[in-house]
Structure formats: structure tokens, C-alpha cells
Amino acid sequence: MAYLQLKHITKSFGDAHIIKGVDLQIQKGEFIVFVGPSGCGKSTLLRLIAGLEPITSGQLMLDGADITRLPSGKRDLAMVFQSYALYPHMSVFDNMSFALKLAKVPKAEIRQKVERAAEQLNLTAYLQRTPRELSGGQRQRVAIGRAIVRAPKVFLFDEPLSNLDAALRGNTRVEIHKLHKALGATTIYVTHDQVEAMTLADRVVVLKDGLIEQVGSPLELYDRPANRFVAQFIGMPSMNMLPAKALASVTRLAGGRVPPNGFVGVRPEGLRVHPGVGVGVPGRVDLVEALGSDTLIHVDVEGTTMVARQNERTALRIGDTVGVEIDPNVLHLFNQDGQTLAAQGSPA
């Protein structure tokens, strides 16, 4: 049986239906990432699991017990907030030991647990400082430490890295990954950042408008998206979505299996841009983005813009005529409702 089960969870605030029916099974030790655009309900879903908001209807089971109506403090869950939510008037030690003190854990045991967590997070030197005296990254580690010492059944992370700068975000992400490997704890992590989703998750749950669009491992979502939304949400830059009607030349490549109002999807790395005409579909360069490691070339083909990615630098400039070669083996076909028909071939 799954460790954490969400059975048709809904949440409404008055007339606003935020979560419209979510079913999910999470295994023990899994790292699950909720990802989706702003307003999709991922944070709300996390807060429902945490018990910070009451569930309107549905059932929440943890380790065989029904926790649907249980108060947050009794669910044996720990949460790391986006804004860290540290107690400003307490030292790092007191912040991390607060929950244990409330649970009447013996002082010696508290000290041992806090010191161990502090060591894991490189916070030992800061135990007597208050949050005011710490940097953003240190505060985030204290927030994580506060969750670790409780050894909860499930860790909940609500966009913990959003307030950090890019470099720190990268480092802390790696630390979270290592921590998960070391602790093996069941984790639910909410983010709008794809890179975090792809690198941290065992499975990703893509949410949109209060419903699950797809659940799968990061690469599953990347290679076999269930619909247009997931196809375009996962992957940076987004998958090129070409309307079948607009680009007859592309549709032909799909061998006639695309319905008239459907779409052909191809990832940027599935396109090859050749200078001049002759190879592939003719187009005109709209924009060149040189990222250093990659180059992104935006090409206008018959009124539709496609983005191609290549490893090499390019001498192409805006306005140049080019030919876009599309690998027919990596096309994703979608019907007019946006559902996937088939993904051709396997990724390169």
C-alpha cells in the first residue's frame, strides 16, 4: 500500500474551486515534486497535506492512518517554508529544538539531535546566532534543519529556493539532493522551477488548474508527455508546437498521422538549422541566443516561429535565410484536444 495516499482531494474557497479532484499514491522514501504554472494549486495542495488548510472533500492517508481531519501538529510532517519562517526571537539552536521541546523530548536527546543536524548542514558555528545575523542561505539551512531534527514521516518543501540567488540556488539544490539520499525520507517538494523538478524528483506531478496533468519520472515526462501542456511545460526552451494546418511541409514528415486540427511537437534539439536553402524547410532567422554552452536559433518558417538548439557556435545573423531540418524520429503528435497520439522513435 502506498505510504501517502491522496484520494480525490478537492479544495474550494467559497465559489473558487482550487483543487478539483487529485488522486495520488506516494511510496515511502520517494522524492515527489509538484510542478506547474502559477495558480495551478501546487502550494495549496501542499498546504492541504500539511494541514494548514482544511480539505473540502476527499481523504488523506498516511502510513495507513486517516489524517484528513488531524491538526497539522499531530500529522508527523515537517514543512520548509519559502520565506523560511524562522522564529526571529530565538537562536538557531532554539529554532531547531522548538518542536522537540514541545514534544517533551529529554534535553540531552534534543542537544544530540540538533547538533547532529547542524553538523550535516554546516550550521554548528551558528547555533547561538539569531536569524537576523544569518545570510539567506544559512537561514534556509536552519529551516531545513528544523525539519530534519523532527525525523518526520514526510518532508514538505514549499518553493524553498525561490528567495535565493541563482548560484546559491544551485548549491542548495545539490545539498537537498544529497540530504535526501542520506536520509531516505519521503519528500514532497513544490516548485515552479523545472530544473529543480528534473534534477531532484523521483517522480514529477504536473498540475494545472487544480488537476493533475501527468505523473511520471522526469525523463518519462520529457520523452513521453501525455498532452500538449506537459510537453510544453517540461523542457527549456519549450517544445516547438507546430499547428498541422499551418505547416504542411512538417505535417508531411509525420506521415499523415496527424489529424487536421492537431499539432506536431518537436523539441529544440530535434531541429537542425542549415545556412542557405537546399536542406529542410526554408525559413528566416529571427533571433540568435548564444548561451555559451548552447546556441538557440529562432527561425520563422511560414509564419510560425521555431526554436532550434545546437551545441556549436553559429555565424548566422538575424534575417539570414536558412533551411530547418526536422528529425522525423523525434516528433510528438497531438490531436486537436491536445492529447498525445504517439511519440515517434526514441530520444537521441
Place this chain on the structure above:
Amino acid sequence: MPNENHLAHMARTLGAWFAALLLFFPLGWLFLTAFKTELQAIHVPPLFVFEPTLDNFSEVQRRSDYLLYARNSLITSVVSTVLGLLIAAPAAYSMAFFRTRRTRDILMWMLSTKMMPAVGALVPIYVLAQMAGMLDSLSALIIVFTLSNLPIMVWMLYSNYKDIPPEILEAARMDGASLWTEFRHVVMPLSVGGMASTGLLCLVLSWNEAFWALNLTSAKAGTLATLIASYSSPEGLFWAKLSAASLLAIAPIVVFGWFSQKQLVQGLTFGAVK
């Protein structure tokens, strides 16, 4: 031009001193008059230099029991402040952290009760006190002071609590804190300043309260306000003794206010900005 700035600065400083002295003058004059004889007190032109005397103070203590009135003032102020805080804190907490559509309306309504002149409620309150056999009792004053100050206390504490990020309380909840634990270990430490300012302000308001003290009490439960009023008698105005009585009445609260002025200002301006 540095010179102009200097001049402007001087002008501002002088202006500020002038305003301050103007505001302080009544208190200062009161202080001086308390140490004069009655004749010196009504002297024209007013005397700034004279031989001080302590006769007025001993007369005040002899004629009326200053210590009793002072004790009553202290008891009514302190008890009404503590009672007020005990009621206002949970009220403000619920309004700050469990807002509904009506929260703002309730707060405005509370504040609106302060807009009515006290005299409008005099008759009903007097009758109620009489029917309850509470005329000339400290309890009546304590109840009235508490209720009069509650709107202000709730507002000030509400403003204070709103500044606490709600995620911190959620974190406490996740850590297993009950409502009381949340309040005791998170909200209170973070709002100590605000609660102190609120308490101080209400202490001062209760101490200085004269209307209800005069109307609901006489010999037994009279406060220092009634002491002062008793010196404006049909026999005439005894300026020197009146000043001495007034000085004795306000001295404790002025000294107290002096030492806690930072908190008081913080509390007052805090509420105003929100």
C-alpha cells in the same frame, strides 16, 4: 549656501524650543505655583522668583487623604490595564490571524464607540451602577475604564500582530504548538513592545480619567482626579493649594511617563500609521 542652511537650522531649532516651552508652560507654572503662598499665587504681575514653601502640600495631606486617592488611582489604572490586555490580546489575535470579510467593519465599529462623548452614556451608566449597588466603588471604575480603553487597546494590538508574518505561526503549528503555545512562545515575545506600549498608554488614560471618576465616586473610591476637583470649591479658587494637589496627582504618572516615553511614542505613532 552653508550660511543659509545654518540660519534655517537655527530658526527651526528656535521654533522647536518655542513650541516645546509653550507646551511645557502649563506644567511648569503649576510646579511653581504649588510652592507659592495663596497671595503669591494671585500676584499681578505673575511671580517667577519667590520664597518657596511646602505649606500647601501638608495642607493637602491634612485636609484630604492623598494616599487613599493615590491608592485608588493606582488600583483602578493598573487593574483596568491588565484586564483590558487580557481581553484585547485574544480579540486582536483572532482579528489579525483569522480575518473574515467583517473584520474591518468590527474594528471600525469599535473605534466609533470612542467618538461619542462620554456624557452621552452618563445617565444609563450611572443608573446601572446605582442598581448594582456599585456607586462609589473601585469595581465600577475599573469596569468603566476597561471598557472605555478596550477599543484603543484592540486596535493597537491588532496593528502590532498584523506585522507578524503568518508563516511563523504556521511553522509553530507544524511544530506541534497548540493555540496557547503559539501565543505564549511566538506571538507574545514578538509583540512585547506593542503590548508594553498599549499597556502604558492605557495606564496613562485611566490615571488621567476624570469624568467617570467624578460622577461615579465620592469619598471611598475617589481617585486623584476627584482630589483635584475638590479644590475648586464654592469658597473660591485656592490656586496654590490647587496646584499642589494637582502636582501630587500628576507627579507619579509624569515620572512614569518620562521613563517610558520611548515606548509610549512608539505605541502611539504605530497605531496612527496603520
